[in-house]
Structure formats: structure tokens, C-alpha cells
Amino acid sequence: MTLKTDHYVINIGPQHPSTHGVFRLRLTLDGEVIIDVEPIFGYLHRGMEKLAESRNYTKNIPLTDRLDYLSSMINNQAYCMAVEDLMKIEVPERAQYIRVIMAELQRISAHLAGVGFFLNDIGAFMTPMLYMFREREKIVELFDMVCGQRLNYNYMRFGGVAMDLPEEFLPALKKLLNEMPGFINEYDQLITTNEIVLARCKGVGVLPRELAINAATAGPVLRGSGIEWDLRKKRPYSVYDRFQFDIPTGENGDTYDRYMVRLEEMRQSVRILKQAVEQLPDGEYIGKAPKLIRPPAGETYTAVEGAKGELGFYVVADGSENAYRWHVRAPSLINLTALREMVIGWKVADLMAIFGSIDIVMGEVDR
Amino acid sequence: MPPLKHFGEGLLRGLKITARHLGRKWITVQYPEQKLTMSRRVRGTDIIWDRESCISCRACERACPVGAIKMEVSRGEDKKLKTDDITVDLGLCIFCGLCIESCPTGVSIYIGYNYANTTYRCTHCATDKSGTSPSNGHCGELIRSNDELLPNDAVRPRSGYYRPERAGELPPQTLLVYQTTYGEDRRRKKESR
Ligand code: SF4
Ligand code: SF4
Numbered sequence: 001m002t003l004k005t006d007h008y009v010i011n012i013g014p015q016h017p018s019t020h021g022v023f024r025l026r027l028t029l030d031g032e033v034i035i036d037v038e039p040i041f042g043y044l045h046r047g048m049e050k051l052a053e054s055r056n057y058t059k060n061i062p063l064t065d066r067l068d069y070l071s072s073m074i075n076n077q078a079y080c081m082a083v084e085d086l087m088k089i090e091v092p093e094r095a096q097y098i099r100v101i102m103a104e105l106q107r108i109s110a111h112l113a114g115v116g117f118f119l120n121d122i123g124a125f126m127t128p129m130l131y132m133f134r135e136r137e138k139i140v141e142l143f144d145m146v147c148g149q150r151l152n153y154n155y156m157r158f159g160g161v162a163m164d165l166p167e168e169f170l171p172a173l174k175k176l177l178n179e180m181p182g183f184i185n186e187y188d189q190l191i192t193t194n195e196i197v198l199a200r201c202k203g204v205g206v207l208p209r210e211l212a213i214n215a216a217t218a219g220p221v222l223r224g225s226g227i228e229w230d231l232r233k234k235r236p237y238s239v240y241d242r243f244q245f246d247i248p249t250g251e252n253g254d255t256y257d258r259y260m261v262r263l264e265e266m267r268q269s270v271r272i273l274k275q276a277v278e279q280l281p282d283g284e285y286i287g288k289a290p291k292l293i294r295p296p297a298g299e300t301y302t303a304v305e306g307a308k309g310e311l312g313f314y315v316v317a318d319g320s321e322n323a324y325r326w327h328v329r330a331p332s333l334i335n336l337t338a339l340r341e342m343v344i345g346w347k348v349a350d351l352m353a354i355f356g357s358i359d360i361v362m363g364e365v366d367r
Numbered sequence: 368m369p370p371l372k373h374f375g376e377g378l379l380r381g382l383k384i385t386a387r388h389l390g391r392k393w394i395t396v397q398y399p400e401q402k403l404t405m406s407r408r409v410r411g412t413d414i415i416w417d418r419e420s421c422i423s424c425r426a427c428e429r430a431c432p433v434g435a436i437k438m439e440v441s442r443g444e445d446k447k448l449k450t451d452d453i454t455v456d457l458g459l460c461i462f463c464g465l466c467i468e469s470c471p472t473g474v475s476i477y478i479g480y481n482y483a484n485t486t487y488r489c490t491h492c493a494t495d496k497s498g499t500s501p502s503n504g505h506c507g508e509l510i511r512s513n514d515e516l517l518p519n520d521a522v523r524p525r526s527g528y529y530r531p532e533r534a535g536e537l538p539p540q541t542l543l544v545y546q547t548t549y550g551e552d553r554r555r556k557k558e559s560r
Contacts, residue, residue, distance in 0.1 A: 055432060058430070058465065059430075059432035059465070060432075061463075062432055062461055062463040062465070063432070127381075127385070144408075144409065145408070146408070147408060147410075148408035148409045148410040148464070148478075149409075149410055149462070152461070152463070154463045154464065154465075162464075162468065163408065166408065186384060189380055189384065190380065190381055190384050193376070193377065193380075194377030194380070194381070195375075195376065195377045196377065197377070
């Protein structure tokens with residue numbers, strides 16, 4: 001017997017706990033099966049890029065904090081590198097190392113938040129998320145120690161960082177680095193082989209290799225599809241060429257692989273941090289940079305490996321105090337472009353898992 | 368469906384980890400009885416300005432990305448700049464600290480370490496025998512003027528920013544002592560020259 005069914009259009013969001021912010025998905029359903037999805041965003045649009053064109057370069061550093069607010073340090077770094085490229089400012093070695101330490105700590109904390117929310121989305125409710133936030137809290141405390149803020153750090157400056165590391169920072173960091181692998185193993189034990197997680201994630205929302213490349217995805221989404229691409233290795237910036245680490249990749253490109261890549265990346269970040277702490281040189285924490293930044297006319301695109309993928313700043317300078325054009329290549333937005341292909345044919349409950357595994361931050365999608 | 372051999376394994380493992388957590392130290396803070404330990408560099412929710420050391424250069428006003436600082440500056444009879452009025456709109460302020468970094472004297476404008484703007488006012492109502500408890504329609508604390516409520520040394524020590532001479536006595540977790548001592552050093556050097 002066949003049942004005649006009608007297609008049904010429903011909205012998820014803009015206010016929904018699983019949309020990770022103000023994001024709306026218009027789903028066309030056949031029963032419970034998704035046959036079409038149209039992402040609608042712009043609810044959080046703040047005109048950041050236009051705003052940045054109306055202020056001078058230094059005042060834009062706090063703006064970058066507010067793009068991907070779970071990885072502000074990496075945003076700071078990417079933007080500062082772009083302006084340093086325009087101005088040809090030298091960054092002292094110690095500052096480079098401090099930046100790497102901050103970026104890797106931020107990557108761990110962003111992945112902890114990402115994985116925690118993802119597990120929350122697939123119904124693990126609070127426990128894993130609270131466990132992950134417990135560790136994120138320790139990292140946030142380190143940031144608090146360094147720059148006095150817990151979310152919008154505004155720590156990096158053109159030519160280096162705003163303040164040197166306080167003396168209590170390194171012992172606290174070393175302690176955390178010793179503990180961290182144990183915590184990651186704990187998540188691994190708790191989650192990775194849990195039968196519900198396996199049933200909800202294995203083979204769900206497969207993103208094939210070709211599509212991952214054609215949709216220009218980056219970061220864990222791309223690496224989950226089996227492509228070994230990491231700007232820290234493939235186009236080394238800062239002092240990343242001095243560290244040994246691996247690029248974890250998945251095989252099937254499913255939700256489970258994207259989760260596993262994030263888990264493994266945290267381990268690799270701990271590895272980088274250990275080396276960076278060991279090699280940390282003495283010296284200046286900020287190089288010679290003019291107080292008023294006025295780059296010569298020109299343009300730059302500088303990209304770093306953000307927690308969610310390639311994070312780039314395209315800045316066009318016209319010789320004045322303000323940028324003529326300021327654009328962010330935001331990984332969250334571009335990773336979303338592959339969403340439609342990933343969810344068609346799956347059920348609404350799977351949509352949450354797939355969407356969670358992309359790990360987006362709406363602050364970055366709607367700039 | 369997962370293979371049957373995994374059935375129930377995840378639950379048991381989860382319970383084991385939860386059981387291990389029962390013996391761990393609590394990390395929650397009973398606010399407001401217990402306060403968080405903040406770092407020395409914390410950028411709290413006060414902007415504190417010091418009239419004595421300010422040279423009215425307006426660098427802080429220019430550095431502010433959101434235009435939270437408004438200054439009115441004029442020249443006095445001795446041709447020196449002086450600040451007639453300064454307002455900081457804390458509703459606009461994003462506590463980025465750029466004004467503090469831009470200040471050439473290094474000591475004239477600070478961010479305090481206060482992170483909670485709430486205070487207890489009715490602390491002694493319950494034990495107050497003087498007839499000013501709320502049941503009489505008055506509260507000894509609530510009818511105080513703003514000036515009386517403003518922090519003074521006896522009530523609440525200001526941040527070490529503001530009183531560099533006290534910075535050393537403050538507990539290590541509080542505030543941006545660095546900025547203060549740095550600015551003070553610079554000033555002393557200038558004076559001794
Ligand atoms: S902290 Fe930042 S936003 Fe606040 S007044 Fe100073 S410069 Fe302006
Ligand atoms: S930057 Fe410092 S010295 Fe200049 S006006 Fe502001 S507080 Fe006064």
C-alpha cells in the first residue's frame with residue numbers, strides 16, 4: 001500500500017537552540033524526510049565590514065574580536081597579520097610565539113565549544129557540554145590572565161601583542177598542558193564509542209571529497225572529507241614551520257569524521273603548545289610600529305588557519321587612515337554552502353547532527 | 368543500528384566517568400558570597416579618570432573606537448590645557464582598553480577591577496534596632512544620597528590604578544597594577560631629570 005503525502009514547509013529558527021544563533025532554515029519535508037532546505041541568514045548582520053571602513057586600523061582590532069567570538073584571538077592574529085603585511089612591520093620572535101600560543105589555546109577552546117554544542121544538538125543534553133566547558137573555562141582563565149578579558153580579548157597589536165605574558169602564565173599553561181590530554185581521553189572514552197553517538201553520526205551527512213573542494217569548505221569540514229589541507233602546514237605563516245604536528249583527516253566525510261577530526265586537532269594543538277612553550281624566546285613582545293597606522297596604497301589578502309577553517313582578511317588601503325575596503329573570508333559562512341547537499345534525504349533529527357558538525361558561529365556568518 | 372556487542376557499553380562507561388566526578392572538587396562559585404578570582408589585568412566595568420595627572424591631550428577620546436569618551440577642553444589663563452568636562456558612556460564602552468593604552472601620561476585613565484555593579488544595600492536591616500528597618504517604611508541604606516554611597520577608602524578601596532601607592536597592598540589577583548606602576552615609573556624618571 002502506498003500513502004499519498006504532501007510536501008510541507010516548516011521553519012527552523014531564527015530562534016532555536018540548535019541553530020547556534022539567529023539562523024533560519026526553511027525546510028521542505030516529505031513526512032520526516034528533508035527534500036529541500038534553504039538557509040536564510042542576516043538576522044545578526046551588523047555591517048562590520050562597512051563599519052571597519054569608517055574607522056582607523058587600530059580601532060578595528062576590537063571589531064575582529066566580535067566576528068567569531070569563540071576564536072577572537074585567531075581573528076586578532078589574522079587581521080594584525082594583514083595590516084603588518086601592508087605596512088611591512090616586523091614582528092619580534094617572542095611576539096610570534098605568544099601569538100601561536102594564543103591561537104592554539106583558542107583553537108582548543110573553540111573546538112571544545114563546538115564539540116560540546118554538537119553533542120548537545122544530538123541529544124546528549126548537558127553532560128558532555130558541561131565537561132567541555134569546564135576545560136574551556138581553564139583556557140579562558142589563561143586569557144584573562146594575559147589580557148584581562150574572557151571573551152573579546154583585543155590582545156594583539158600591529159607588530160606584536162599588547163602586553164607581555166605575566167609571570168604566572170607559563171606555570172599555569174604548563175599545568176594545563178599536562179592535564180589536557182587526560183581530559184581529551186576522557187571525552188574520547190565517554191563519547192566516541194557511545195552507541196547512540198555512533199548510530200546518530202556514522203554515515204550521516206556525507207560530504208564527498210569533490211563537493212568539499214568545490215564548495216570551498218575549509219578546516220575540520222574539509223579535513224573530515226579526507227583532504228589533507230591545513231594552512232599551518234601547507235602555507236606556513238608566523239612560526240608554524242618550526243613545530244611538528246600532524247593534520248588529522250577523516251575517511252568518509254560523515255558527521256562522525258568531522259567530530260573525530262576536531263578531537264584529534266585538539267591533541268595536535270596540545271603538541272604544538274608544548275613545543276612553543278619550550279622554544280619561547282626572550283625579547284620584545286612588540287616591534288616597532290607607528291602609533292597612527294597609515295599603510296601605503298595597496299591590497300593584501302592574509303589568511304590563517306582558524307578553528308573553523310581558512311580565515312582571511314582582504315584589506316585594500318588607499319593611503320589614508322581608514323581602509324578603503326575591508327572584507328573577511330569567514331569560514332563559517334563558506335562551510336555552510338555545502339549544507340544543502342549534506343542534508344537532503346536525511347530526516348529532521350539528522351539535520352541537527354549535520355548542522356552541529358559544521359560548527360558555525362553566527363557572528364561570523366552575518367558580519 | 369550499532370552492532371549488538373556495543374549495546375549498553377556506552378551507558379556503563381558514561382556512568383563510570385560520572386561516578387569518578389562525584390569525588391572531584393567543586394568548581395562553582397557561590398556568588399555573591401564568594402567572588403571570582405580575577406586576574407591582575409582584568410578590564411572591569413569602571414573607567415576611572417584622574418584629574419591631577421591628565422594633560423587634556425584628548426588622545427583617549429580619539430582612540431576610542433565607539434566614541435564613548437567625550438571631553439571638553441579649554442585653555443586656562445596660563446595657556447595650559449584643562450579639562451572642563453569628561454563623560455564616559457559606559458553603555459557604549461566595550462572595555463577594549465585602547466583609551467588606556469593611548470594615554471601619554473600612563474596614569475590618567477584606567478579601567479577598574481570592579482566586575483559587578485550590584486551591591487548590597489540592605490545589609491543591616493535585619494539586625495537594625497534603630498527603627499529604620501523596611502517594616503517602618505524606611506531603609507537606612509536606601510535613603511542615602513549618591514555622594515554618601517560613592518566609594519571611599521573605608522567602604523570600598525578603589526582600584527590600584529587609581530591609587531598607585533596602594534597597588535602593592537592589593538591582593539595579587541586584582542588589577543592592572545602594571546599600567547600604574549609603569550606610568551608612575553615614567554613620571555618619576557621625568558621628575559628626577
Ligand atoms: S575602554 Fe575602549 S570603548 Fe571604553 S572608553 Fe576606553 S577606548 Fe572607549
Ligand atoms: S589620554 Fe590621558 S592625558 Fe590625554 S586627555 Fe585622556 S586621560 Fe588625559
